[in-house]
Amino acid sequence: MKISGSLYLGWRHLQRHKAKTALLTGALTLAVFLPIGVSLFVSQAETRLRTRAVETPLLLGAPGSPLELVFNGLYFNQPELAPLTMRQMHETREGDWCHAIPLNARYHARGHRIVGTSLDYFTFRHLSVTQGSQMVRLGDCVLGASVARQWGLGPGDHVISSPEALFDMAGVYPLKMRVTGVLAPTGGADDRAIFTDVKTTWVISGLAHGHQDATKVSDNEVLGKAKDGTLTLNASVVEYNEITPENVASFHFHGDPEDFPLTSAIILPRDHKGKTILLGRYQDRKGEVQLVEPPLVMDNLFTTVFQIRDVVVAALALVAGAALLISALVFALSHRLRQREFDSLKAIGADASSLRALILFEGGFVIVASLAMAGILTAVLRALAPWLVRLVAG
Amino acid sequence: MVHCDGLLFQYPAGEFSLRVASFEVAEGQSVAIVGPSGCGKSTLLKLIAGILVPAEGAIRVADHTLSSLPLPQRQRFRASRIGMVFQEFELVDYLSVEDNILLPYYLSDGLTLDDAVRERARTLATAVGIGDFLPRHPRSMSQGERQRVAICRALVTKPGLVLADEPTASLDPANQTRSVALLREQSAGVGAALVMVTHDHGTLAGFDRVVDLGSLVTITPTV
Structure with a gap:
């Protein structure tokens, strides 16, 4: 078995079929990342929201x-x-x-x-x-x-x-x-x-x-003066929109x-x-x-959120399973389509283990690349989670 | 170079059996095998290559009794000592022309790929007129050009024996004679014996021997 040669041929095959490789890698990445991402996001949101709630014993409204x-x-x-x-x-x-x-x-x-x-x-x-x-x-x-x-x-x-x-x-x-x-x-x-x-x-x-001292306004700003001394002023009296040491008393x-x-x-x-x-x-x-009691309100909220999360994660896990099966099917079909190529390689002198290494490398590369991508996405989500939670939950 | 004695081969389903009492090819000799369809031309070639193993008899290639070697050794021997040219050339479409020529070196741990081998691949490619195509991929090439890539791949390991299974079947008539001549010349150039299976009698000129496998009669080429 010549491992280096098998890896080289596998790499060339993946390179030559970039779109297929990218599609498979993308599908598997999402299949792995989405359930993890949803769980992580909900967990981060829970921690963040519950911490502040726990610190607040009672709220009146x-x-x-x-x-x-x-x-x-x-x-x-x-x-x-x-x-x-x-x-x-x-x-x-x-x-x-x-x-x-x-x-x-x-x-x-x-x-x-x-x-x-x-x-x-x-x-x-x-x-x-x-x-x-x-x-x-x-x-x-x-x-x-x-x-x-x-x-x-x-x-x-x-x-x-x-x-x-x-x-x-x-x-x-x-x-x-x-x-x-x-x-x-x-x-x-x-x-x-x-x-x-x-x-x-x-x-x-x-x-x-x-506003301006009503006793010091000009007659033009006075609409009426009652016997008890009450003044009715028109809209030209200045109403302050800034509080300063000079007008704070007014x-x-x-x-x-x-x-x-x-x-x-x-x-x-x-x-x-x-x-x-x-x-x-x-x-x-x-x-x-x-x-x-905010902690109890949050508990109620998260009971519902967790139920929804569980359903979503289960659905995503099913989708992930389907994606994995489809990817396996694509590999199997691809393998079948390449049978003639493998037969030729055998005829030239390749042994069975070299061909297995070639196939395993191609599949393994897609799986490892997908896991790496999912890991990177998870790390990015973890880093952005506080901001995302703020964006979603305020 | 090739010695076959008392060969019997039978496919597992038993629909076909091949008996060859004796078949020999001398070093550097070019031999064409002809015969009607189904007489076992390709099967004999696969037996000589060690792809198939006879039920009886022995096959010796370059003093190695190929028929008694275990599979891994047969594969290693084939990769390093036998060049194969297939009917459909069987180039790997995701590899460049250069990588296709060097393919035996990627497959066999008995062969080491170094600068000298790469230079030899380039020299061979230039000799058969595809020196400028090395970075290209086979799909962008004509049938004749693809066949030259297959010839280079068969010869790059400097084998003692080249086996060609109807290498002109995919070519137009104008190219057939030229391609066979090229295969013969290049095989002779590296000192390799050539065994070519064909059903096209127009390409037999220039072969040292022509064997009619159907009647097991050796005929002399009519130049």
Whole structure:
């Protein structure tokens, strides 16, 4: 047997039939990679989503889908959630069984979510400011690491909130916010958010605003003056879209802030007993608010996801089996078509083991190349998985 | 070069048997075997090549009793000492002309491929007029050109014996005589004996002997 000669002939055959070789290699690569890839992706998504869920004991939100609530509270998705009021959040404190952190993740700036919250959120999520300082007044914000890197912004720069309804004259106006700091990267959803005080998000929503001192406007801007001193002003009165040290005092709320909206609130029970009491208390209030345990919601989600994954992987395994059988058939047919070639090689002087080596090399090359390609694809998927999971799951 | 004594060969199904009492080819001699279809011309060639083994009798090629050698040794012997030219040439279409000529060296561990062998392949190719075709693939060549590649492949190992099984059957009449002459010349050039099976009497001129296997009568060529 002349192994080197058999390998050379096998290589030449594969080279001469590039399309067939590429097709077989591609089919086997996909057959191997797809079941592994789906399992890997689901596993990565599960790890990523479950970790953040486990760190968040309870979430309070308006009635609706628990999953949407969890995705809003943890990943700042689903901004269309029905509002939860500040009052409803404060009611959880009754009995002093817990601490509550407000979240208002309804607005965005050029695709990045603006999250209105309190300073407690940063402590809870172990977020630290690496550049600049924490927000100190209304209109300040700190940027997640990815946002700062993507936009090239840092302390002293400004971020303008995106209009929610461009053609709605009575809608939300953009607010220019001052960047006071940039957060250290965490590899999670916080990197892609812009954090501000929850009151600043109410300014964005129009529930709070600042404008020219009404007592100092010209007569042209006054539409009417009532006997009790109330002034009715026309639209030419300047309404501020940036909060500065000079105008911050003019910002005020219209209405009771206790009625102002949040999207959700993170509830941190003092202890296990507090958690149990809270869950019991909100068991019967599902019509008003819902209190959910994010880990359980994620468990439910992944129970379904795993069922789907198992079906998909089983289907892919069947497809892979079919691809393997078809590849084997192609090899067998190819072998049959080449019988005359093999007979000629034997007549010239090739022994049976040389021919076996030739055939094994061709088949082996396709299998090894497919496994290598599948390995490379798996490695690429593993490297890109965090980004893909973010893309898909937010 | 070739000595066959008391040969009996029978295919397993028993539909055909061949008896040859005696058949000899001297070194460097060119012998044409003719005869009606089915008389066993190709079978005799395969017996001499060691592809088939006789049930009785002995075949000696270059002082090796080929019929008693085990298969691997017969294959090694054939690759290094016998050149084969087939009816359909049997070139490997995924190899270049150069690799087709060098094919015995890729198949047999009894042969070593080196620069001298490559040079010999090029010289042979040039001698038969396909020196410029070495990088090409056989499919892009005419039948006559393909046959020259097959002749080069048969001679590249400098064999003592060349066996050709109806090598002109795929050629047009104009090319047949020229091709057989080329095969004879090149075989003589490397000092190889030539045994050619044919049913085309127009190509027999120039052979040292013509054997009618059908009647087991040796006839003299009519030049």
